[in-house]
Structures are given as structure tokens and as C-alpha cells.
Amino acid sequence: MxxxxxxxxxxxxxxxxxxxxxxxxxxxxxxxxxxxxxxxxxxxxxxxxxxxxxxxxxxxxxxxxxxxxxxxxxxxxxxxxxxxxxxxxxxxxxxxxxxxxxxxxxxxxxxxxxxxxxxxxxxxxxAEKQPQILAMLSDMSIAKGETWKETANDYIAALNNLAPEVEALAPTPPGRPAIPIDVENANVLYVGLSGKHSIVPAAAILNAASENWTISHFEAVNFAAWLGDGEKQRLIAKRIIMEAERLKVKEVAVVECGTATRVLKFMTGSHPFRIVSIVELIARYIEQGRIKVKPGTISGTLTYHDPCQLGRNGGVMEEPRYIIGKLTDKFVELTPNKEANWCCGGGGGLISLGEHEFRMKTGKVKVDQMRASKADTICTACENCHTQLTELNEHYGLGMKVESLTNLVAHALTGFGA
Amino acid sequence: MDPQAVSAASQAVVHTGFALFLDKLYYFIMVPLVYISVIVMIVGIVAKIVSIVRAPIPAFSLKTYPAKKRPFLAALGDTFGMPMIRKEKPLFWFFLMMFHIGIFFLFFGHLDLFPGVNLMPPESRHMIGAGAVGLSVTIPTFYFLFRRFKGQERHISVPSDYLLLLLLLFIFLLGDMISWGNSWTANGFVMTKADFKNYFGILKSFSFVDPRTVLHGSHYHFVVLHVFLAELFMMILPFTKIVHTFFSLPLNLLRRR
Known part of the structure; x- marks a missing residue:
């Protein structure tokens, strides 16, 4: 050197x-x-x-x-x-x-x-030895922050195409689009990911709650947090912070993504709006009676994997259990759980980096937990964890169903207009 | 004071050659180096604390959840109760608690040697604990050392880990000999608490009198070695992991606040 x-x-x-x-x-x-x-x-x-x-x-x-x-x-x-x-x-x-x-x-x-x-x-x-995939994805996120207006129309058209899927889960409040965007003074700015799986269920829940909400132009994921580049991490988060300021929203709700939630909630300073995980928002809606879920939509026993960045590092541990308590009475805990829960092995950017063999090996302790729970379904509230658990399930032949908590709630919505 | 508490004075002997050199070396260790090592320790600790206080504050909270209602009390509990060790490795926790409580009493045992301080009755020939305190730090130190020779503890240890434990072990063993073992002679105590009090009196008064005038008998060599190793420990303290003495609480506050 x-x-x-x-x-x-x-x-x-x-x-x-x-x-x-x-x-x-x-x-x-x-x-x-x-x-x-x-x-x-x-x-x-x-x-x-x-x-x-x-x-x-x-x-x-x-x-x-x-x-x-x-x-x-x-x-x-x-x-x-x-x-x-x-x-x-x-x-x-x-x-x-x-x-x-x-x-x-x-x-x-x-x-x-x-x-x-x-x-x-x-x-x-x-030393220019950083993982190039994460560097590239970080740069792309930053570039999106600079050029989002150029692609906004395509994005809005794509969102409109999702309206039927949202409405299949919950009716849209009268006079509003199924997935509203650029709504000034909205109560909630929802920040999803690039796939529709992160948008449709959340949109249905927000609509079921008759929330005055708007969707972000950006995806929540912050690749630079895994890359370890503080400046890029700040720039990626800043896009969303500036959007929330521009729209004068009261609250930013972050998709099921542990790292994105932790970065936005704890690492961007103080703001005139609150930043919460979508899981916290759903729990609040249920508690306030703004949405209702019908129990019994999940067959067999259900367990929950605490995403590290959301649970141990973000304090969201009771809310998912409160929500699950409304969905089923056949809930079993993984052991250990909450702050002592084992990492699934998909964090730190390893999913984005591929690293399949390493992740399958290091997910062994999680697999042992899943097996011991004897649950039929495992749900979680983090995109990375969901991907890792799905791959572990397939790799080790566990025969479980892997679900996202938001998706479970969206498919159990009931009592509209009541 | 009980006259039996002080050992009988022996005739001062005038040395020459190597013996004279040893006399001078012993004197340096027993008096000037005590002051030097205390100053090095204090300056080192202050410099270390200043370097940390002057460093930038982390940009965000590093706490883990569930959040505690009283973070400071939780951090105090983490620092002094070490609940995570009790849960994960109870035997290690037992020895750690024994060791740290022993250190606490050891501090007061030495404080008791200063003139005017009488935590134990002045006529007592023993230090606090009558030797038990010394054992309470010596036995755990053996455990701390031996556990570094197996498993991952061996792989994660570096030479300074072993040397530091060996240094402590020799300080404690010599201390055991001085505070306890020296009473095992046919004539009873070779040196008593009162003798050591006289030595501390010399240090406190800055009179620079040769401690040989108050500490008699062949055990003096062990006392000098004990003091020398303790000085070494004090001088390296700010530059080793022993700084956790000062930083354990601030560190635990980081994860609680």
C-alpha cells in the first residue's frame, strides 16, 4: 500500500x-x-x-x-x-x-x-475496496433524489395500475385515489420500497383507516447504511426528509424495513414531523378502532421474527405482538425473542450482496429456532428478514409459510364503513 | 498503641558495593517512585478523560431496547451488577464480583494505613479482612488467567492480557504475604499494620526518610517488590484496559440513553 x-x-x-x-x-x-x-x-x-x-x-x-x-x-x-x-x-x-x-x-x-x-x-x-454493488445502489438512490421529477409521471402511472389490487383488499375513501401522491398537509407520508408488495398492503390499510395519506416518490431502503458511507447515508435519507418537509406532513411511516426505519427515525436529527414504522402505525389504528381485522385468517400456528433493527435497535417489540394478538390466538414465540432474538443472517447488506452460501450457513441458528417453534407460518416486519427467512425455509426444507406482518393485516381487514 | 503491635527495631546496617546499590534502588522504589507513579497515573487518567470529553459526541443515540425508564440507574446496575454476565456465565460473574468487591476493600485496607485513618482498631496487627481480602482478589485472578488458556478466550487474548493478569497476580500474592503470610513466623508478625502505618506516615509527610528505619526484617524485600509492581500497575493503568474502572459507567450509559 x-x-x-x-x-x-x-x-x-x-x-x-x-x-x-x-x-x-x-x-x-x-x-x-x-x-x-x-x-x-x-x-x-x-x-x-x-x-x-x-x-x-x-x-x-x-x-x-x-x-x-x-x-x-x-x-x-x-x-x-x-x-x-x-x-x-x-x-x-x-x-x-x-x-x-x-x-x-x-x-x-x-x-x-x-x-x-x-x-x-x-x-x-x-482503499476503494468497498462492495461495488452497495456503492452502486447507494449512488443510484442519490441520483433518484436528484432526478425524481423526470420520472414522476411514469411512477404515478405505475401506482395507478396498482389501484385495483389495493381496492381488492379495502375500499378507497370517496374522492381520493387508491394510492395518493404529492398530497400537501397529509397526516402520513408512507415510504415504501420499489416492489408493489411493499405498497399494496400498506395502501389498503391506510385507506381502511380513512387516513389522509400520501406515498413517497422514494424507496426507504438506505444502501449506504450497509456500505458504511455516512455522507451517502445522509443524502439518501435527506430525500425523504425534504419530501416530508415539502409536503408538510405530520408523520412519516416507514415500510417494513429495519435499517431504513432506524436510519430515518434515529439518525437524521429532529424534525417537525414524527417518524414511525408502519408496524407502529398499524398497531395504533387497531388500538384506536380505525381498522378492524378478522381473526382466523391465518391457518395453523404463527410465530414472529423480531427484526434486529426494528426490535433490539428500534424498540418496536410489543406492537407486532399486539397486532398478531388480534389476528390469531395460535401464536407461539421463538426462543429467545425480542431483544435477545437471533439475527436471521440477512442484515448488514448481505441480501443485496448475494452471499447465499454464507447466509444459509449463518442462518442455521435461526432455522433451529424456527424448527423448535413448530409454527406453520413465520411472519416478520422487515424486507431483508423476509427474504432471508424465505430462502432459509427453502434451503432447509422447513415447509413453513413466510409472511410479512403488513400483508397479514391487509388480508384480514374487515368492517369497512362500520 | 499496643507496643506489641510494632515489631522490634533492628540495628541499622551500613552497606557497601552491590548492597549499597540495592539500598538506593529500594529507597527510590519505596519513596520517590511512589510519588512519580501516582503523578503519572493521575496525569494519564486526566489526559485520557480529556481526550474523550473533547472528542465529538456521536450523532445519534446508540441505545438498545427495550428502553429503561431510568437510564442512569440501569447503567449503574449494568456497571456494578453485570447482569448480562450473571445470566450468560454465572461462574465468571461470581469471580468478577468477588474480585471487584475485593478491590473495593483492598482500597480501604490501604487507606487504613494512612496516619489518622483507623478503619480497623489502631491496636490491630491485621489489615482489613485479616488476609481474606487479599485472597478474594488472588483466587479470581488465577481464574481470570487460567480461562485465557483455553477455547476462544485464548484466541482473543493478546500478550498484554496475560501480562496484566500476571502483574496483578504477583502484586496480590506479595500482598497476601505481607498482610497475612508474615504473621506465620515462629515469633509472630514480622511486620505489622503499625509498621506499615509508619511507612505511610513517611510518604504522607514528604519527609523522604528511608522506610528501612520503620520496616524491618527480611520481608522488606517482598514489600519493596510489592510496592514496585503496584507502582508499575499505577503507571500503566491509564494506558491499558484497566481504564474500564472509569469508563464502564459512561459506556453503559451509551446503550441506555
Whole structure:
């Protein structure tokens, strides 16, 4: 590695050394508590797949370049140099971590490996070794933010084509389109994904609640969050924030996407509007009696997978269970669940990166949970989790049905006009 | 004070050659280096804290859920109760609790040696715990060390982990010998709490008197070694993971707030 590149990487590293990061990098006692908390390690018990093993790649660089110990007695901490080898180690560490933060809950100091991995990811960007798929998808999202007006008419036409499917689930309130767009002063701005599966069920629910809502021109997913590019992450989120400001909405409801929800809700500062997950919104509608669902639409027993970014990292744990309680009385929990739930193995951008073999291996602990539940259907509230669970179901021949919670609710809507 | 509490004074001996060098080295360790190591530790800790306080605040909350109603109390509970360790590895938790409670008493045991402080009765020849406190840190340290020789703990450990534990172990073993073992002679205590109080009196008064005048007998070598290793520990403290002493609470606050 050239000296100039090394210097540039050191500067990038230093730019990430905020209060939390300094504490995380200085304090690890190598107690090993986090080791068995990682689903990747559970499937592939190698040191490099432990949270501490991953963080050590960054920590050893930190010691080498930012601590006296690394200069006078590097052998004490087995420090490593910033070179091609350590960059490759950083890649393996960063992209074998789904950022589920289960390790945070067992670490006696609460060291956040996901955050430490963001340094590794930034070094990869600096060394131009970042996953190109995520970089490209991030750039496309940003470009969409700049050129959305040019494609708006096509998008609106495509939305209009979905109207019959929405109306098959719930009637549209009189005088409104099935999927409204660009509605100023709407109560809710719903941000979906690019597929109709993320739009139709949510639209039906919002219509069933007679909500004054509008759909976003953008998709919620934030590829840059997985890429570890803070600036691009901000730009992607900013498109939606600016749209909400432009339309003067009261609330932004984010599609079933854990990372998008966490980024928008917790990482974009304060706004004149609330940001919630669609799951929170549905729970509120049911609680307020704005929508009704008929129980018994799900055959057999149902279980729920807590998406890490929505549950442990977003606090949405009781709402899905409240909704499920209205849908069926044949609910069984996965064990463990809620904040202790195992990651499905699809987070951290691994779905977008492909990585099928790795994901199928590291999803083993989730498969064991699914099997043990003996449930007929598993539902979740995150697009990535849904994809991963579907693939795990097929790969391991579990014979379960995999559903999205929003979709289950949409197909159980009843009592219109009551 | 009970006259039996203080060991009998021995005749001062004038040394030459290597013995003289050792005398000077011992004196340096027992007096000037104590002040130096305390200063290094304090300056190091302050510098470390300042570097963290001056670093930018994270742009967003790093907390995990479910959110606690009283985040500060929850962080205190995490820090001092270590519930996650109790749940995952109860034996490890038992030794950690034993160790940290022992350290707490160890601190007060040494504070008790300062003139004017009498947590134990002045006539007592024992330090706080009469040796039990020393054992309560020594036994867990053996456990902490041995667990690093197997499984993933071995793979995730770096040389500094072992050296730090060995340093602690030797400090504790020597401390055990001083506080407890030195009473096992045929004539009773070689050095008593009162003797150590006199030594701390020298340090407190900045009189720079040779501690040999108040600490007598062959155990002095072990006292010097104990003090030297403790000084080493104090000087490296701000630069090692022992800083978790100061940062455990702020770290736990990060995940609770």
C-alpha cells in the first residue's frame, strides 16, 4: 500500500473517533462474553467471526496508529499495519457482521461492534475496496433524489395500475385515489420500497383507516447504511426528509424495513414531523378502532421474527405482538425473542450482496429456532428478514409459510364503513 | 498503641558495593517512585478523560431496547451488577464480583494505613479482612488467567492480557504475604499494620526518610517488590484496559440513553 493511501486511511480512521468510538476501542477487556452472542460464530465457530475478533481488526489498527503502546511495545497488543492484508481483514470483519447488535446486549460495557465496523467500512471505502454493488445502489438512490421529477409521471402511472389490487383488499375513501401522491398537509407520508408488495398492503390499510395519506416518490431502503458511507447515508435519507418537509406532513411511516426505519427515525436529527414504522402505525389504528381485522385468517400456528433493527435497535417489540394478538390466538414465540432474538443472517447488506452460501450457513441458528417453534407460518416486519427467512425455509426444507406482518393485516381487514 | 503491635527495631546496617546499590534502588522504589507513579497515573487518567470529553459526541443515540425508564440507574446496575454476565456465565460473574468487591476493600485496607485513618482498631496487627481480602482478589485472578488458556478466550487474548493478569497476580500474592503470610513466623508478625502505618506516615509527610528505619526484617524485600509492581500497575493503568474502572459507567450509559 502506498504511503499516501496509508496516510489518507489514517485520516479517515481519525475522523470516526468520536466519544463512543474512543471508549469502545480503549475499553474492551477481551472477556469473551460476546463470542457466543453472534449467530455467525454459532454457525462457524472461528475467532474471526466473533464480535471481539472483528472489532480487534480495528482495535489493533487503533493501537498501532493512535496509542503510545502501538509505538513503543506493539507486540503487547499484537498491533497490525495499515496494508492490503489488514484491509482484507477489515472486509471480512465488516461484511461478516450483520450489525444486529446482539453482542451489545451481552457485553458488560455495551461495546457496539456495529459502530466499530463502521470504521472498517470507511477504511474499505478509502482503499476503494468497498462492495461495488452497495456503492452502486447507494449512488443510484442519490441520483433518484436528484432526478425524481423526470420520472414522476411514469411512477404515478405505475401506482395507478396498482389501484385495483389495493381496492381488492379495502375500499378507497370517496374522492381520493387508491394510492395518493404529492398530497400537501397529509397526516402520513408512507415510504415504501420499489416492489408493489411493499405498497399494496400498506395502501389498503391506510385507506381502511380513512387516513389522509400520501406515498413517497422514494424507496426507504438506505444502501449506504450497509456500505458504511455516512455522507451517502445522509443524502439518501435527506430525500425523504425534504419530501416530508415539502409536503408538510405530520408523520412519516416507514415500510417494513429495519435499517431504513432506524436510519430515518434515529439518525437524521429532529424534525417537525414524527417518524414511525408502519408496524407502529398499524398497531395504533387497531388500538384506536380505525381498522378492524378478522381473526382466523391465518391457518395453523404463527410465530414472529423480531427484526434486529426494528426490535433490539428500534424498540418496536410489543406492537407486532399486539397486532398478531388480534389476528390469531395460535401464536407461539421463538426462543429467545425480542431483544435477545437471533439475527436471521440477512442484515448488514448481505441480501443485496448475494452471499447465499454464507447466509444459509449463518442462518442455521435461526432455522433451529424456527424448527423448535413448530409454527406453520413465520411472519416478520422487515424486507431483508423476509427474504432471508424465505430462502432459509427453502434451503432447509422447513415447509413453513413466510409472511410479512403488513400483508397479514391487509388480508384480514374487515368492517369497512362500520 | 499496643507496643506489641510494632515489631522490634533492628540495628541499622551500613552497606557497601552491590548492597549499597540495592539500598538506593529500594529507597527510590519505596519513596520517590511512589510519588512519580501516582503523578503519572493521575496525569494519564486526566489526559485520557480529556481526550474523550473533547472528542465529538456521536450523532445519534446508540441505545438498545427495550428502553429503561431510568437510564442512569440501569447503567449503574449494568456497571456494578453485570447482569448480562450473571445470566450468560454465572461462574465468571461470581469471580468478577468477588474480585471487584475485593478491590473495593483492598482500597480501604490501604487507606487504613494512612496516619489518622483507623478503619480497623489502631491496636490491630491485621489489615482489613485479616488476609481474606487479599485472597478474594488472588483466587479470581488465577481464574481470570487460567480461562485465557483455553477455547476462544485464548484466541482473543493478546500478550498484554496475560501480562496484566500476571502483574496483578504477583502484586496480590506479595500482598497476601505481607498482610497475612508474615504473621506465620515462629515469633509472630514480622511486620505489622503499625509498621506499615509508619511507612505511610513517611510518604504522607514528604519527609523522604528511608522506610528501612520503620520496616524491618527480611520481608522488606517482598514489600519493596510489592510496592514496585503496584507502582508499575499505577503507571500503566491509564494506558491499558484497566481504564474500564472509569469508563464502564459512561459506556453503559451509551446503550441506555
Amino acid at each position: 502506498e504511503a499516501a493511501t496509508q496516510e489518507a486511511l489514517k485520516k479517515l480512521f481519525e475522523s470516526k473517533l468520536n466519544k463512543a468510538m474512543r471508549l469502545y476501542l480503549d475499553t474492551c477487556a477481551h472477556c469473551g462474553l460476546c463470542v457466543e452472542a453472534c449467530h455467525v460464530y454459532q454457525a462457524m465457530p472461528e475467532t474471526k467471526y466473533t464480535p471481539v475478533g472483528r472489532a480487534e481488526v480495528v482495535r489493533k489498527l487503533f493501537k498501532r496508529y493512535f496509542k503510545m503502546q502501538g509505538k513503543i511495545a506493539p507486540w503487547l497488543g499484537e498491533v497490525i499495519e495499515l496494508d492490503d492484508k489488514s484491509v482484507n481483514m477489515a472486509y471480512e470483519a465488516a461484511f461478516s457482521c450483520t450489525g444486529c447488535r446482539r453482542c451489545v446486549t451481552v457485553c458488560p460495557f455495551g461495546i457496539d461492534t456495529q459502530q466499530v465496523m463502521n470504521i472498517a467500512k470507511l477504511l474499505l471505502i478509502g
